[in-house]
Amino acid sequence: MSFTKLHRMQLNQRRKFVKQLLATSLAGLALPSMAGVSDLKSPTAVEDESYWENIKKQFTISENRVMMNAANLCPCPTIVQKRVQELTDALNQDVSFQYRSLFTTLRKKSVAMLAQFVGADESEIGITRNTSESNCMIAHGLDLKPGDEIIIWDQNHPSNREVWLSQARRLGFNVKSIGVPADPASVNDLLQPFIKAITPNTKLIAFSHLSNLSGLALPAKAICQLANARGIMTLVDGAQTFGSMNIDVHDLGCTFFTASTHKWLMGPFENGILYVHKDHFKKIWPAVIGGGWKEATTVDQQLCVLGQRNDPSPAALPEILAFHEAIGKKNVESRIVKLTTYLKQQLKTNVPLATFVTPMAAQHSGGIVIFNLPGKDLQQVTDTLYHTHHIAAAPSGGIRLSPHIYNTLKDIDYTVKAIQEVAR
Numbered sequence: 001m002s003f004t005k006l007h008r009m010q011l012n013q014r015r016k017f018v019k020q021l022l023a024t025s026l027a028g029l030a031l032p033s034m035a036g037v038s039d040l041k042s043p044t045a046v047e048d049e050s051y052w053e054n055i056k057k058q059f060t061i062s063e064n065r066v067m068m069n070a071a072n073l074c075p076c077p078t079i080v081q082k083r084v085q086e087l088t089d090a091l092n093q094d095v096s097f098q099y100r101s102l103f104t105t106l107r108k109k110s111v112a113m114l115a116q117f118v119g120a121d122e123s124e125i126g127i128t129r130n131t132s133e134s135n136c137m138i139a140h141g142l143d144l145k146p147g148d149e150i151i152i153w154d155q156n157h158p159s160n161r162e163v164w165l166s167q168a169r170r171l172g173f174n175v176k177s178i179g180v181p182a183d184p185a186s187v188n189d190l191l192q193p194f195i196k197a198i199t200p201n202t203k204l205i206a207f208s209h210l211s212n213l214s215g216l217a218l219p220a221k222a223i224c225q226l227a228n229a230r231g232i233m234t235l236v237d238g239a240q241t242f243g244s245m246n247i248d249v250h251d252l253g254c255t256f257f258t259a260s261t262h263k264w265l266m267g268p269f270e271n272g273i274l275y276v277h278k279d280h281f282k283k284i285w286p287a288v289i290g291g292g293w294k295e296a297t298t299v300d301q302q303l304c305v306l307g308q309r310n311d312p313s314p315a316a317l318p319e320i321l322a323f324h325e326a327i328g329k330k331n332v333e334s335r336i337v338k339l340t341t342y343l344k345q346q347l348k349t350n351v352p353l354a355t356f357v358t359p360m361a362a363q364h365s366g367g368i369v370i371f372n373l374p375g376k377d378l379q380q381v382t383d384t385l386y387h388t389h390h391i392a393a394a395p396s397g398g399i400r401l402s403p404h405i406y407n408t409l410k411d412i413d414y415t416v417k418a419i420q421e422v423a424r
């Protein structure tokens with residue numbers, strides 16, 4: 001058989017294989033270890049702790065470890081790990097230009113599903129590598145000039161703070177960094193500092209939806225509303241809310257929304273989301289241009305052609321999105337609220353030494369609980385929790401615990417008991 005004929009045959013086989021993968025990707029959700037999708041959607045089942053014990057089984061977390069660091073990195077469920085592996089194996093079997101073009105089709109499907117997941121138009125969504133990159137793309141892509149002002153929250157992540165300060169030094173615009181009350185009595189307490197900082201020169205308000213340093217959530221929709229009413233753009237950094245809150249970007253009313261898939265979405269590792277409202281598409285210059293780029297009309301094609309990527313990662317996004325949909329986005333959100341509310345109550349009752357950084361009110365917080373043990377060294381406490389009790393917590397703004405749907409109430413009880421010991 002000639003080499004060309006053999007090659008053509010192999011190519012057809014590969015194509016068939018990827019088509020099969022595409023066709024079976026959603027069916028894969030009904031893996032034997034998982035309760036049927038209809039059970040997962042049952043509104044009463046989610047009240048039952050055994051439902052969540054079953055969800056935990058969809059992950060490969062070591063049995064003797066308790067992962068409470070969702071704010072930092074989340075594990076992928078088995079179904080996503082398998083999909084990434086299948087696609088990686090397929091790619092390793094054929095890295096030809098022709099075969100790799102199939103990943104363009106898979107990526108388009110991911111963009112379409114992501115758009116649906118966050119309530120955006122398909123043309124408004126792009127896939128980057130992480131939130132940091134998405135934030136920096138906006139900061140480097142906007143035309144800002146001397147005299148312009150932008151407002152940032154003083155709790156923003158460096159990728160939504162330092163990049164603005166650096167660009168301000170370069171282009172001569174002004175950055176106002178504002179604080180808000182640590183334990184607000186009302187939404188208005190959180191809005192007032194923004195309202196006071198706005199001037200006729202304000203062009204953009206860029207803020208974390210939920211702070212990784214305090215666990216405080218800002219009223220994003222209300223901030224976007226007041227900005228929209230004044231013709232000001234908004235950048236909502238949703239690294240700590242995408243996948244944990246039921247986000248609808250059109251309802252939120254933001255101009256830009258950024259997030260990572262390796263945090264609360266639970267995979268695949270190393271993807272970012274960039275949403276740009278269609279009315280503002282033309283305001284962003286591409287900060288990165290890779291091979292194959294040409295002027296385009298969608299965010300993914302105009303701003304997210306980043307050179308060679310680990311293609312199986314964005315291609316596996318439909319699996320995790322279907323996983324969330326199967327459980328129900330609202331159920332994911334309310335489970336996280338239940339876990340953090342229980343965690344706060346248990347800490348308050350059983351660890352009198354604990355002082356809270358995160359507000360107790362669920363209205364002003366999300367999946368993150370941060371507290372201190374006065375007199376105790378932060379690093380030592382989190383190291384002891386990990387090495388002695390096998391609990392992953394982060395020394396970030398205090399002792400930071402961020403449980404997710406792969407945690408159970410038993411995990412919380414176990415963690416609080418460990419903290420009681422450490423606090424002694």
Ligand SMILES: Cc1ncc(COP(=O)(O)O)c(C=O)c1O
Pocket residue numbers: 071072130131132133156157159208210211212237239240260
């Ligand atoms: C609010 C916020 N923005 C951005 C990031 C950066 O995320 P990534 O490292 O995925 O870019 C983080 C990480 O913790 C974060 O908490």
